[in-house]
Amino acid sequence: MSTKNWPLWEVFVRSKNGLEHRHFGSLHAADAEMALENARDVYTRRNEGVSIWVVESKYITASNPEHNGEMFEPAQDKVYRHPTFYDLPDEVKHM
């Protein structure tokens, strides 16, 4: 095992045409090309995908869990933001 680690990459896979790419996990690779090949072998060997995106993890800006209060809690009691206050006619079956 080498002591110098390759940078970390995040892997996004689209499992079917028409669906969006979803985050599948992360892996190590020396550059983008290697990250794609590694992702192909690590995450799509059981026929999971038709398209892969990779992005070096350091380029992802993440929200800080410590700020979850101010970031997300204000939305919790605003149920009126969900479109659940409409009466749907019975004829509309799938909505």
Place this chain on the structure above:
Amino acid sequence: MKHNLYRYILGIADNSLILGQRLGELCGHGPNLETDIACTNMSLDLLGQVRSYYQYAAKIKGEGASEDSIAFLRKEREYYNVLLVEQPNTDFGYTMARQFLFDVYHLLFLTELQKSSDLTLSAIATKSIKEVSYHQRFSSDWIKRLGDGTEESNTRIQTAINDLWTYTDELFYLTDADKAMVEEGIGVDVATLKDAYYKTVSEVLEEARIEIPESKYFQKGGKQGIHTEHMGYLLADMQYMQRAYPNMEW
């Protein structure tokens, strides 16, 4: 029994079996998790191809032969793989050099085998070709990375290429069974692949800043069942389960 066809199929399949076994040795021992899985994937691709060949060979042989008996119960001299594929995983450079030197041949070979008048062989070739295209892409990339990487990686991959170069010429040697199959329109005349092979190999090596070995001394023998000293150890490992527990199944 169609002896020549049987021998011909073994000549193709044994290359993939032995290379698959070599790659499989790295399972859990690769340089890192990602390359470990990649090598194991290639191993499984090759072993999958091998099953199709041996199932076909077992049908031709009859006498109660099965894909397992053909894969695991032959003696060393009855394996007809080229010497290249049995060479050990000395380091990751050797593993990738061996893979690359075989992949370029394998892809050229399967492309021609697709035209075989034997429909089973051409179907296996067509099915395998995408897998092998990826193998060549993977190993070529690594040749370039190692060759054009650090001083140490360049030295090591150059050493591996120099050492394995002596086994490349055998790929283009035709056995009697090969010649008979070429005449029947079933087999590939591998001698005709030689120029394209060295052209592709040289292009990648040049891009990788690896010197192309000038040695004109080549070793052969594997195609006739005469192997290097590494083969016996590999078979002992590979055949252990079937020898110790005959007919065992997973």
